[in-house]
Amino acid sequence: MRLATIRINGEAHFGAATDQGFIDLGVRLGGRCADIPDLLRQDLLNEAAALCTNTQPDLPLDELEYLPVIANRNARIFAVGWAYQEHQTETGKEAPEHPALFDKHPQALVGHGQPLIKPAISDSYDFEGEVAVVIGKAGRHIAAKDAVDHIAGYTIMMDGSLRAWQRHSLTAGKNFDAGSACGPWLVTRDEIPDPRQMVLTTRLNGTQMQHSSFANMVWDLGFLIEYISTFTELQPGDIISTGTPSGVGSRRTPPVFLKAGDRLEVEVSGIGVLGNTIIDEPPRPAPRSGS
Numbered sequence: 480m481r482l483a484t485i486r487i488n489g490e491a492h493f494g495a496a497t498d499q500g501f502i503d504l505g506v507r508l509g510g511r512c513a514d515i516p517d518l519l520r521q522d523l524l525n526e527a528a529a530l531c532t533n534t535q536p537d538l539p540l541d542e543l544e545y546l547p548v549i550a551n552r553n554a555r556i557f558a559v560g561w562a563y564q565e566h567q568t569e570t571g572k573e574a575p576e577h578p579a580l581f582d583k584h585p586q587a588l589v590g591h592g593q594p595l596i597k598p599a600i601s602d603s604y605d606f607e608g609e610v611a612v613v614i615g616k617a618g619r620h621i622a623a624k625d626a627v628d629h630i631a632g633y634t635i636m637m638d639g640s641l642r643a644w645q646r647h648s649l650t651a652g653k654n655f656d657a658g659s660a661c662g663p664w665l666v667t668r669d670e671i672p673d674p675r676q677m678v679l680t681t682r683l684n685g686t687q688m689q690h691s692s693f694a695n696m697v698w699d700l701g702f703l704i705e706y707i708s709t710f711t712e713l714q715p716g717d718i719i720s721t722g723t724p725s726g727v728g729s730r731r732t733p734p735v736f737l738k739a740g741d742r743l744e745v746e747v748s749g750i751g752v753l754g755n756t757i758i759d760e761p762p763r764p765a766p767r768s769g770s
Contacts, residue, residue: 480528481751482515482632483664484546484590487538491550493518495527496664500536501543507534515549515665516716519615519631524667545590547661548634548718549613555717556583557707558609558638558653562696562722578698578706581649583720586656587639591663591753597737598641598655599760604737607638607723608681608689608745610674612700613665614719619712623701629713630704632667633674635745635753636660636720637681639737642729660755661718671749674700679724682744683735691724693747698722 481496482504493515494504505512507530512518518527547554560579589595597604615631639659645652653659671677674693681689703719728735737743741757 480524480531480667480670481664482518482548482667483543483662484515484548484550486544486546491546494537495531496540496543497531497536500540501538502531502534503537504530506537514551516551516554516714519715520617522616524615524631545592545662547585547588547590548663548665549661549716550585550590551716552585554585555714556585556720557718558583558720559698559703559722560649562698563691563724564695564697565691565725574697578703580707581653583638583659584654587654587659588661589657589659589755591660591755593660593755594657594758595637595639595660595737595743595755596655596657596760597739597757598658599762601641601643602736602738603642603729604658604757605640605642605728606681606683606688606737606743607640607727608679609636609638609720609723610677610679610693610747611636611661611718611720612704614713614717615668615715617712617714619708621704621708621713623699623705626701626704627668630668631715632665633671633677633747633750634661634665634718635663635747635750636718637743637745637753637755638720638723640727660753662753663751666750676748677750678748680746681726682746683728683737684742688728688735689724689726693721695724696721
């Protein structure tokens with residue numbers, strides 16, 4: 480099942496993106512769930528899947544206005560840095576002894592098909608295609624061998640990075656408003672029985688920039704969940720963005736940074752394509768003159 484969050488008449492709705500169209504699960508479940516994290520919290524995935532059987536869709540997929548898969552403003556996003564050996568090499572980093580984690584803020588994310596905003600403050604706006612894991616069951620001190628039971632499914636993250644500000648701090652460089660994207664949907668784990676078989680490809684204006692098997696990640700997915708759940712209880716709807724492979728723009732000769740008009744696509748086999756177009760940050764309004 481593919482779960483998505485969309486906007487209809489200015490309001491967020493969640494549901495299933497089927498081959499026939501979008502089925503509004505909030506309506507089908509009689510308002511019992513507010514959003515995808517609530518659906519997961521109440522363990523209603525099986526009921527939701529049953530509701531999608533022989534159900535007439537509410538909207539065609541090509542009419543959807545996507546929001547980030549987890550659109551809640553209080554969403555927690557744990558992001559992993561330098562998680563592929565080739566990316567460690569291209570950035571000149573020593574292999575870290577422990578996962579290098581930083582927080583992504585929900586305000587940094589837009590949905591599939593929505594514009595990504597290039598910050599006006601710097602031209603060093605870079606791309607990082609990533610596989611992201613969505614937690615489906617709460618847990619603390621989760622053993623690596625049990626981690627799969629806590630996974631709801633998988634989605635795609637484009638971790639937009641302003642490299643000049645990343646030198647200030649990861650928080651600053653990774654969290655410009657509307658500079659990253661997540662989506663288009665969450666694919667439940669039953670449809671991806673072996674995530675190591677997933678292959679990630681990032682394309683900029685149709686040119687391949689990144690290409691790697693998820694199996695090349697240096698951290699085992701179960702270990703990441705064990706590690707993070709050691710210091711915090713993971714909750715349904717939490718996202719773990721698992722890091723990017725080599726090929727980022729800042730490490731090319733010459734560097735390739737994102738600019739207005741660019742089309743960026745991150746494709747992950749088994750999930751789909753997260754596609755966005757870059758626009759310039761609108762100019763700030765001039766201050767009002769005193770009366």
